[in-house]
Each structure stands twice: as structure tokens, then as C-alpha cells.
Amino acid sequence: xxxxxxxxxxxxxxxxxxxxxxxxxxxxxxxxxxxxxxxxxxxxxxxxxxxxxxxxxxxxxxxxxxxxxxxxxxxxxxxxxxxxxxxxxxxxxxxxxxxxxxxxxxxxxxxxxxxxxxxxxxxxxxxxxxxxxxxxxxxxxxxxxxxxxxxxxxxxxxxxxxxxxxxxxxxxxxxxxxxxxxxxxxxxxxxxx
Numbered sequence: 001x002x003x004x005x006x007x008x009x010x011x012x013x014x015x016x017x018x019x020x021x022x023x024x025x026x027x028x029x030x031x032x033x034x035x036x037x038x039x040x041x042x043x044x045x046x047x048x049x050x051x052x053x054x055x056x057x058x059x060x061x062x063x064x065x066x067x068x069x070x071x072x073x074x075x076x077x078x079x080x081x082x083x084x085x086x087x088x089x090x091x092x093x094x095x096x097x098x099x100x101x102x103x104x105x106x107x108x109x110x111x112x113x114x115x116x117x118x119x120x121x122x123x124x125x126x127x128x129x130x131x132x133x134x135x136x137x138x139x140x141x142x143x144x145x146x147x148x149x150x151x152x153x154x155x156x157x158x159x160x161x162x163x164x165x166x167x168x169x170x171x172x173x174x175x176x177x178x179x180x181x182x183x184x185x186x187x188x189x190x191x192x193x
Contacts, residue, residue: 042112044074044089047105053114058101065094077127080106080115080158087112088125088132096145099124104132104163116156116163122148132156132163138170149173 049059064070071092079086084107091101102125104116118125122137133155137148150172156163 040084041076042074042087042105044072044087045070047087047089047112048072048091048103051103051114053117054101054103058119062091071097075127078130079104079127079132079163082106082108086115086127088127090124092124098122098137098145102134128155130157131166132158147173149175 045062048054048062062070071094073090073092075088075090076085077088079088086107087105089103089105090099091103092099099122101117101119102123103114104125105112106115107113116132118134118136120136122139123134125132125134127133133153136152136154138150138152140149143149150170153169153171154165155167157166
């Protein structure tokens with residue numbers, strides 16, 4: 001069995017199917033000040049194209065895959081303790097949905113500001129309980145896109161006015177998947193803070 005995902009390891013993340021009854025999802029509870037935080041939806045394409053930190057070449061290459069459907073995911077959540085939800089934007093390739101850039105935007109006054117970016121091959125970010133989790137697939141020479149040799153998972157926390165690295169995990173994947181002929185990757189070093 002094979003599964004493709006830019007944000008994890010496909011079927012490896014899921015485990016066995018649950019056999020018990022699933023309880024109804026809990027109702028969101030109010031924040032400490034009594035208000036539910038709702039995510040103001042933004043146009044992630046407009047954010048990217050208006051971002052002065054992103055190169056013009058990248059903006060020019062950002063095109064829809066089909067009609068007006070761009071290969072872009074947007075997530076909303078609390079990463080920077082801003083009054084408005086932060087926005088995580090992941091940009092992928094059209095053909096195989098491999099991440100090519102991830103960006104975090106924080107609302108400052110009436111506009112969003114880029115406070116984090118990673119423009120690497122096979123990168124994808126998520127929000128996990130107030131932390132930014134960036135996953136980077138690791139490929140050895142000859143690895144097919146569907147079968148990376150491993151991944152680095154880096155967790156960042158907001159500190160003052162920027163993200164700082166909190167944790168780093170490297171996972172090597174089994175060579176038993178695919179044709180099993182790929183060479184083992186060189187161990188990766190933890191990223192610098």
C-alpha cells in the first residue's frame with residue numbers, strides 16, 4: 001500500500017482503524033476573554049503576490065493548475081498571540097503536490113506581514129497546538145518523488161517578534177517500499193537556530 005502526502009508519511013501516520021464508537025466532536029469553548037476566535041478568511045494568492053519578501057520569479061511561476069484552482073493550502077490558527085488568527089500558506093507543485101514553499105502571515109494593524117518563510121523542495125507546514133511544525137522530505141540520489149528516504153520535522157515557537165526552533169526530529173523511512181533499490185541518505189544535521 002502506498003499513500004502520497006506532503007504533510008506526513010501517508011498511511012504510516014494513521015495506524016489501525018478504530019473499532020469503538022466515536023463520540024461527537026466537542027463544541028468549541030470560549031477563550032479566556034469569553035470570545036470564540038473565528039478565522040477571517042484571506043486570499044492566500046493575494047498575500048503571496050503582494051509579499052515583498054517573495055521573489056518576482058516565484059510570483060510569476062505561481063499559476064493555477066486548472067481554471068482558477070491554485071496549488072495552495074491555507075490554515076488559520078494562533079501562532080503569534082496576535083488578536084487575529086495567523087495564516088499558514090503552503091504552495092505545492094500541480095503535478096505531484098510536492099511542497100515548494102511555506103509562509104506564515106501575521107496581522108499587523110490592517111495588513112498581513114510575512115513572519116516566516118521556507119522555500120525548499122518538499123516542505124510543508126502545519127499548526128499544532130500553537131506551534132508551527134515544518135516537515136521537509138529528505139531524498140537520497142535516485143529517490144522517486146513518491147518515496148523519500150526520510151523527513152525532518154522541525155517545531156518552531158513564537159518568541160518575542162520571531163519564530164525560534166524548539167524541536168527537531170529526523171525520521172528514516174524503510175527501504176522496503178517502492179523498488180527497494182534507493183541508496184540510504186546521509187544523516188542530516190539539525191538545522192541551525
